[in-house]
Amino acid sequence: MTSPLTANGAAEQRPGRPGAPAIRRATGQDAKRLTRMVRGSGAYQGHYAPMVYGYRVGPDYMEAHEVFVAADESGRVLGFYSLVLSPPELDLMFVADDAQGQGIGRLLIDHMTGRARAAGLDGVRVVAHPPAEGFYLSVGARRTGTVEACPPAVMWDRPELLLPVP
Numbered sequence: 001m002t003s004p005l006t007a008n009g010a011a012e013q014r015p016g017r018p019g020a021p022a023i024r025r026a027t028g029q030d031a032k033r034l035t036r037m038v039r040g041s042g043a044y045q046g047h048y049a050p051m052v053y054g055y056r057v058g059p060d061y062m063e064a065h066e067v068f069v070a071a072d073e074s075g076r077v078l079g080f081y082s083l084v085l086s087p088p089e090l091d092l093m094f095v096a097d098d099a100q101g102q103g104i105g106r107l108l109i110d111h112m113t114g115r116a117r118a119a120g121l122d123g124v125r126v127v128a129h130p131p132a133e134g135f136y137l138s139v140g141a142r143r144t145g146t147v148e149a150c151p152p153a154v155m156w157d158r159p160e161l162l163l164p165v166p
Contacts, residue, residue: 019072019073020107021070021071021072021078021104021107022070022071022072022073023068023069023070023107023108023111024068024069024071025066025067025068025069026062026067026068026069026080027059027062028059028062030062030067030069030077030080031056031057031058031059031062033077034057034067034069034077034080034094035055035056035057035058037077037079037080037094037096038052038055038057038092038094039052039053039055040097041094041097042097043129043131043132044129047155047156048129048156050152050153050154050155051153051154057082057092061082065082065083065084065085065091066082066083066084066085066115067080067081067082067083067092068080068081068083068108068111068112068115070095070104070107070108070111077096078095078096078099078102078104079093079094079095079096079099079104079105079108080092080093080094080108081093081094081108081109081111081112083112083115083116083124085119085121087125088116088119088121088123088124088125089124089125089126089127090112090124090125090126090163093105093108093109093112095108105135105139106139109139109163112124113163113165113166116165117165117166121165122164122165123162123163123164123165124162124163124165125144125160125161125162125163126141126160126161126162126163127147127158127159127160127161128158128159128160128161129158130156130157130158130159133159133161136159136161136163137161139163140163140164141161141162141163141164142161142162142164143159143160143161144160144161144162145159145160146158146159146160147159147160
């Protein structure tokens with residue numbers, strides 16, 4: 001279900017139940033929030049921390065890619081994703097630690113596959129953070145290989161998956 005355009009011209013989508021998060025295009029005003037979400041993610045603590053150390057999601061990044069956020073009624077960003085159209089890849093996807101387990105990730109994946117479908121894509125590559133592989137498999141991705149470590153930022157192999165776009 002899609003609602004009218006928001007003030008920044010991006011379509012806002014709210015699933016059927018009242019109070020459900022809205023999906024909207026990220027704006028430059030979201031940059032600091034998205035950066036904090038990436039750097040503060042509990043999934044990137046310990047030996048995974050170097051991958052996000054100093055990472056920045058800036059307005060320039062948002063202009064170059066399809067970046068969408070899921071926000072609650074108060075405007076709090078609960079999660080976001082970034083879709084690269086060529087070649088098709090889910091570049092980033094994060095859900096706030098305290099919002100995990102509430103269906104935000106699935107909501108973002110559903111929105112992302114809709115955007116990919118509208119762009120004429122039949123699949124989207126995902127190079128997953130190892131602990132997130134199970135999530136991607138649960139939303140229909142299939143394992144296609146392994147991306148080898150690339151020190152110093154990425155010190156571990158990562159699963160490569162393909163998420164079909166129905």
